[in-house]
Amino acid sequence: MNQAAIIFQDVNYSAEGLHIIKNITGFFPEGKITTLVGPSGAGKSTLFKLCNGLHSPDSGEILIKGKPIDTYNPIELRRRVGIALQSATMIKGSVLENLELPLTLQEKTIDKEYAEELLHDVGLAGDFLKRNAMDLSGGQKQKLSIARTLVNKPDILLLDEITSSLDRVSQHDIEELIEKINKKYGTTMIWITHNLEQALRIGHFTWVMMNGELIESGESSILENPQDERVKQFVKGEIE
Secondary structure (H helix, E strand, O other): OOOEEEEEEEEEEEEOOEEEEEEEEEEEEOOOEEEEEOOOOOOHHHHHHHHOOOOOOOEEEEEEOOEEHHHOOHHHHHHHEEEEEOOOOOOOOEHHHHHHHHHHOOOOOOOHHHHHHHHHHOOOOHHHHHOEHHHOOHHHHHHHHHHHHHOOOOOEEEEEOOOOOOOHHHHHHHHHHHHHHHHHHOOEEEEEOOOHHHHHHHOOEEEEEEOOEEEEEEEHHHHOOOOOHHHHHHHOOOOO
8 A cells, every 4th residue: 555656545426316436445556557447337437537636536535646636736636647548639730739738738838859759658750740640540649649648747647448449450559558658657557448358468456346336456367366256257248
């Protein structure tokens, strides 16, 4: 627990009369990749919104790097806890303009050398900066989206189904990229995925959520030998 990037303590969250997150207690290890799996509707994306302050819990406490989440300024919190989504949404304009977006919102600009370094980190050449972001392939847009989340040098990066719409080659590229960033910067990664093979392959640790509850957590090998009967059924594909 001393090496936890995020700690949940008896966290509950409801919306529109639905109890979505139910008494979750657990932690995400610092500097590691934790994969987050579970059936659709398990509450995984809602959990992410709690992690970066888009939602506030009804009860319980969330600690980010040892501090209660509600003591952070929202802007500071979202700099420290970045998020990359499946859609990899781009604004109209160049790759540079898209990469610079987090700083533009702060009325700052990005140094060209730093911009090229970020592109290099995600496997894109520096000359991509002048290209139209709308002309990029799906895999290239996802790489740019990840580079954009790295602009503010977050301590924690939330990854929501970032490879689910990509072909196998692009999926492999993104997996290698995430492992590289994790090793180079020590960034804590939390990755929602429906692909259990990917969760086992990429994750150091895994959370299994079902119906708003944390059912099982630990080293990712728990997916090969789950203890809970519901998780056994989920891994076998009997619960979707």
